[in-house]
Every structure is written in C-alpha cells, then in structure tokens.
Amino acid sequence: MRTAYSVETVRAAERELMARLPEGALMQRAAAGLAAVCTRLLTRRRGRVYGARVVLLAGPGDNGGDALYAGARLARRGAGVTAVPMDPQRLHPGGLAALLAAGGRLAQEVPRRADLVVDGLLGIGGRGGLRPAAAALAGQIPPGVPVVAVDLPSGVDADTGEVAGPAVRADVTVTFGAYKPGLLVDPGASLAGAVHLVDIGLELPPAQTQALQHADVAALLPAPTATSDKYRRGVVGILAGSRQYPGAAVLAVAGALRGGAGAVRYVGPAAEAVLARYPETLIGPGRVQAWVAGPGLGEGRAGEVADLLAQDVPVLVDADGLRGLDPELLRTRSAPTLLTPHAGEAAALLEVPRESVEAGRLSAAAALARRYGATVLLKGSTTLIASGGGPVRVNPTGTAWLATAGSGDVLSGLAGSLLAAGLSGPDAGAVAAYLHGLAARHAAGSAPGTPILAHEVAEALPKAWHEVHSR
Numbered sequence: 001m002r003t004a005y006s007v008e009t010v011r012a013a014e015r016e017l018m019a020r021l022p023e024g025a026l027m028q029r030a031a032a033g034l035a036a037v038c039t040r041l042l043t044r045r046r047g048r049v050y051g052a053r054v055v056l057l058a059g060p061g062d063n064g065g066d067a068l069y070a071g072a073r074l075a076r077r078g079a080g081v082t083a084v085p086m087d088p089q090r091l092h093p094g095g096l097a098a099l100l101a102a103g104g105r106l107a108q109e110v111p112r113r114a115d116l117v118v119d120g121l122l123g124i125g126g127r128g129g130l131r132p133a134a135a136a137l138a139g140q141i142p143p144g145v146p147v148v149a150v151d152l153p154s155g156v157d158a159d160t161g162e163v164a165g166p167a168v169r170a171d172v173t174v175t176f177g178a179y180k181p182g183l184l185v186d187p188g189a190s191l192a193g194a195v196h197l198v199d200i201g202l203e204l205p206p207a208q209t210q211a212l213q214h215a216d217v218a219a220l221l222p223a224p225t226a227t228s229d230k231y232r233r234g235v236v237g238i239l240a241g242s243r244q245y246p247g248a249a250v251l252a253v254a255g256a257l258r259g260g261a262g263a264v265r266y267v268g269p270a271a272e273a274v275l276a277r278y279p280e281t282l283i284g285p286g287r288v289q290a291w292v293a294g295p296g297l298g299e300g301r302a303g304e305v306a307d308l309l310a311q312d313v314p315v316l317v318d319a320d321g322l323r324g325l326d327p328e329l330l331r332t333r334s335a336p337t338l339l340t341p342h343a344g345e346a347a348a349l350l351e352v353p354r355e356s357v358e359a360g361r362l363s364a365a366a367a368l369a370r371r372y373g374a375t376v377l378l379k380g381s382t383t384l385i386a387s388g389g390g391p392v393r394v395n396p397t398g399t400a401w402l403a404t405a406g407s408g409d410v411l412s413g414l415a416g417s418l419l420a421a422g423l424s425g426p427d428a429g430a431v432a433a434y435l436h437g438l439a440a441r442h443a444a445g446s447a448p449g450t451p452i453l454a455h456e457v458a459e460a461l462p463k464a465w466h467e468v469h470s471r
C-alpha cells in the first residue's frame with residue numbers, strides 16, 4: 001500500500017523527529033536522497049556526473065535548501081552547478097554556503113544549456129499559484145532538459161493536487177518522508193513524473209490517502225473454496241440498458257461476469273442483446289447480494305432505481321441512475337451504497353460547475369460522500385474512492401485510452417460483482433478501479449498507441465486478475 005499524508009501531518013512528524021536529531025540532520029537526509037536520484041539520472045543519460053551542467057531553481061525556504069545542499073554534493077563530484085534564486089535576498093544560508101564552498105555559482109537567469117534542472121522553488125510551504133518571480137523562473141526551464149522536482153513540482157498544492165496557474169512539469173519527483181496527496185491526484189500527479197520516496201525516518205499515523213498495490217488487491221479478491229456454490233459466491237443484479245442503449249447492459253454484464261460473483265442476473269429491456277453475447281446470464285428479477293443500477297437506463301427510470309435502493313442489499317448507482325438522486329433516501333439506507341459518477345455527474349450531484357470538480361477532485365469526492373452518506377468512486381484521469389471518515393483511495397492504474405464510451409459500464413458491473421462477493425463499498429470500488437485500469441493497459445498493450453474498446457477492457461480483466469496474483 002502506498003500512503004500519502006497532508007502537509008499538517010508531515011510537519012508534525014517532522015517536528016517530533018527534529019527534536020531528537022542534531023540540527024539540519026533531516027535536510028541532509030533529504031539532500032542526500034535527492035543527490036542520489038540526480039546522480040543516477042545523469043549517469044544514465046551521459047555516463048557520469050563529472051562535467052554535467054546542473055541548474056538549481058532555488059526558492060526562499062527549505063525546499064530551496066534541499067536543492068542547494070544536493071547541488072553541493074553534485075558539485076563535489078565534478079558537476080558544474082548553477083543556482084538561480086527566486087529572490088537573491090532570501091536563500092537558505094547554510095545551503096548557499098555549502099554550494100559556494102563546493103564550487104557552485106549563482107546566476108540571475110536560467111542558463112539555456114543544461115543537463116538537468118532541479119526544481120527547488122517551493123515544497124510543502126507553497127501556497128496558491130506561483131507568484132510572478134517563481135512563475136518566471138519556471139517558464140525559463142529550457143525545453144527537453146529533464147527536470148527533477150524537490151518534494152513536489154512547484155505550483156502543485158501538496159494536499160489536494162490542485163494547480164492554480166503555472167506550475168513546473170517534472171520528469172522525476174523526489175519526495176521526502178511520505179507521499180503527499182498532490183503527487184497521487186491529478187492535475188498534480190500528471191506534473192510529478194516518476195515519484196521516488198526518500199525515507200527520512202518520519203513516524204506517521206494511519207494514512208489519510210492510500211493507493212493500493214498488486215498485493216493489496218490480491219488479498220481482497222474473492223476466491224472460491226471447497227464449500228462455495230454459485231449463490232454463496234454472490235449473485236449480482238444488473239438494472240441497466242434501454243431500447244436506446246442496449247449496449248450498456250451488455251458491457252455492465254461483461255464486467256460483472258468477470259468480477260468474482262457466482263452469477264449475474266439481468267433486469268431490463270435489453271435481455272435479448274445480453275443473452276446473445278453472454279448466455280451465462282440469469283434473466284429477470286430474483287434474489288441478489290448486490291445491485292448495479294443505472295448504465296444506459298435513459299430517462300424516466302428513477303422509480304426502478306429507487307425500488308432497488310429500498311432493498312437492504314448493497315447498491316451501486318451509476319450513470320443515468322445518478323439523475324435526481326435523493327440524498328435523504330441514501331442516508332437512511334443501512335446497506336452500503338456505492339456511487340460511481342464521472343466529473344460531469346458529480347458536478348450535477350453537487351450542483352457546481354464541472355470544472356470545479358475536475359480542479360478539486362479530492363474535495364469533490366469527499367463532499368459527495370458526506371452529502372449522500374455513501375462511498376463515492378469519482379472517475380476520471382485519477383479515479384478516487386472516498387467514504388465518510390475512512391482514508392481516500394487513489395487509483396494508480398489506468399490509461400487515458402479508457403476515456404471511451406462504455407468503459408464506465410464495464411467498471412460498474414465489475415464493482416457490483418465485487419460487492420455481491422462480499423467486499424465493502426470502499427474495497428469493491430478500489431479493487432474494481434484497479435483491475436479495470438490494469439485491464440485497460442493490457443488491452444492497450446496488444447496494439448500500443450491505438451484506441452481500445454470497452455468490451456476489450458472487459459475481456460482483458462482475467463489478465464489483470466492474474467497479474468495481481470502473480471507478483
């Protein structure tokens with residue numbers, strides 16, 4: 001499990017540790033880790049550190065200090081290191097002295113030729129968008145030169161991943177002590193590149209943000225035992241599709257059949273299309289251990305969705321099922337509810353513009369979970385799973401090729417199947433998003449660089465399932 005922590009938590013852990021260590025020890029640990037990553041990168045690109053041209057963008061705080069001390073280490077190995085301060089009057093004094101003593105120099109402008117740029121403008125002390133001096137330096141980074149961000153790309157909000165105005169786009173981010181949520185959640189995550197975590201010895205409480213990894217998913221996946229039968233493994237009911245959108249029903253059933261439930265029951269007007277593709281499907285109402293309600297329902301079906309929500313079994317509500325959902329009705333349910341909106345549907349539920357959901361994904365997911373008393377899986381470039389009180393899960397798998405019609409239907413069937421198999425709302429949501437994203441990568445991998453289709457994602461689910469068990 002990867003875990004991420006808020007600035008407040010990181011600072012508290014840092015204070016506690018600093019009180020037990022000699023002054024400056026933590027920054028030396030951070031700088032050593034940063035210099036090691038820079039060394040690896042330079043060695044890979046040009047064979048050695050000696051003679052490399054390294055540019056440090058140095059901000060006024062400790063983030064700049066980390067960069068300056070790391071720069072000093074690289075200068076001692078023969079790199080030509082130039083620090084460009086955001087404000088020449090405010091540079092970390094110890095870091096500056098170390099850099100100059102090691103043979104580094106100061107400049108006012110970013111040199112045009114460089115082998116590596118280190119972004120030490122702002123770390124967890126950054127607030128709001130980059131101010132003009134910082135934005136100007138960020139804008140001078142020569143194109144094509146690899147950028148290593150110190151702790152996080154400057155301009156990214158560490159707690160939320162929000163980016164107000166310009167920000168640094170890094171190839172690699174070296175983060176200290178713990179991941180910050182902004183490194184896992186878009187738009188920040190897309191600016192961070194590959195993230196390296198340097199352990200500086202912080203002791204941290206239970207995480208507020210988590211990202212599952214293969215082993216976590218493998219441990220949660222259902223597996224039949226000697227005493228299993230199809231009913232004990234769980235039956236998932238799918239209320240989906242309409243005369244206009246029969247395909248959504250087929251795709252939701254496709255996801256559900258590969259999600260670990262013992263049987264899939266379909267209810268709705270697309271039975272013929274479903275059976276033609278999946279003769280395994282049971283047709284018509286009956287007992288289920290979880291419902292999926294919504295994909296391709298079209299308009300005017302809210303009554304059917306409400307009837308399912310009145311049953312005391314887990315219900316996943318997606319797509320058209322989300323229209324006009326009553327928060328009161330959901331809050332009075334005792335069985336779990338899982339809502340799976342994309343940004344547009346989340347915006348409608350929250351009565352805010354879509355852009356504000358996309359810019360503030362973490363807060364939107366958490367607000368929805370609170371308002372509806374449900375687990376919320378917010379789809380998009382980084383899918384988030386939020387539930388009242390518990391940590392927010394950030395899905396690390398997927399590909400932008402998933403932005404294709406019908407892939408959400410596969411996801412809802414899959415997550416519903418996991419609910420029927422007995423997973424909790426947050427686990428079903430997180431495991432489904434993880435497998436769905438991996439399956440999409442498998443599907444995309446069969447002809448790299450070309451579009452994928454939603455049914456191919458469903459067909460690749462067994463490969464994803466196998467992959468999480470085999471590593």
Ligand SMILES: NC(=O)C1=CN([C@@H]2O[C@H](COP(=O)(O)OP(=O)(O)OC[C@H]3O[C@@H](n4cnc5c(N)ncnc54)[C@H](O)[C@@H]3O)[C@@H](O)[C@H]2O)[C@@H](O)CC1
Nearest residue numbers: 014027030061062063122123124125126127129130131151
């Ligand atoms: N917290 C920890 O556990 C550790 C922190 N370290 C480093 O310390 C950093 C935090 O250092 P600081 O608290 O000094 O904060 P920063 O260095 O992130 O930034 C603080 C300075 O930036 C200015 N500033 C804030 N927002 C700005 C904006 N939008 N545009 C322009 N200027 C802005 C502030 O006025 C302040 O002077 C971390 O990110 C990390 O790099 C490491 O040295 C080691 C351990």
Ligand SMILES: Nc1ncnc2c1ncn2[C@@H]1O[C@H](COP(=O)(O)OP(=O)(O)O)[C@@H](O)[C@H]1O
Nearest residue numbers: 342379380381399400402403405406407408409
């Ligand atoms: N830019 C993106 N990068 C990665 N995944 C994405 C992106 N945009 C959408 N997705 C994923 O694609 C799927 C689309 O679902 P959805 O919007 O419900 O489409 P549909 O209703 O057509 O099935 C979701 O799993 C979502 O997380």
Ligand SMILES: [K+]
Nearest residue numbers: 119122150154
């Ligand atoms: K930075």
